[in-house]
Amino acid sequence: MTSYAEYVEQIAKLQSLAEAARKDELSGAIQKIKELMQLHGITVEDLSSGARTKPAKVKSTVAAQFKNPETGETWTGRGRAPRWLDGKDKEQFRITN
Template sequence: MATYTELMAQAQALMTQAEQARKTELSAAIADIKATMKQYGITLADLGGAPGVKRAVKSKSKAPAKYRGPNGELWGGGAGRKPEWVRAALAAGQSIESFRI
C-alpha cells in the first residue's frame, strides 16, 4: 500500500497534468469560438456584452439606494457589511457623503 506522502505526490502530479490539459482544451475552445464568430459576423454585443462595459449591479436590498458608486453601484447605507466599493473609497480617504444620491 502506498504511503500518504506518495499518494499526495501522485495527486499533485495528476493535478498538474489536469491543469495542462485544461489550458490546452481551453485554447482550442476559444479558437473555435472565435472562428465561428468570425464566420457568422457575431460580435460581443450580439452575445450581450461588449469590452469595457460593465453592467449595473442589482441590489439585493429592498431599501432605497442612498449612495451611488463610481461604476453605478447602488447602496442603501444600512447596517451590515459595506460593499467593496464603499470600503475602497473610505480607505482612499474619500467621504461617503460625496457618493450620496
C-alpha cells in the first residue's frame, strides 16, 4: 500500500515534469508565432492596434418625461415606473416644454 508521503513525493515529481514540458511547448509555440508573424509581415504594433479600432460607445442621457410635483422627482419613461405613479394616469405628470 502506498503511503501519503509517497503520494506527495510523486505529485512533486509530476509537477516538475509538467512544468518542464510546459516550458518546452511554450518555447516551440513562441517560435511558431514568430515565424508566422515574419512570414505575413505582422508586427507587435499590428497586434495591439486591432483592439482599439472602435471607439467606445458614449451613453447618452435621456431627458426626463415625467415629474412628481410634490417631491420634484423625475422619470424618463424608461424602465420600471416609480411608485409615485402607481395607480395614477402618468399623462398628468408629463413634463411639457
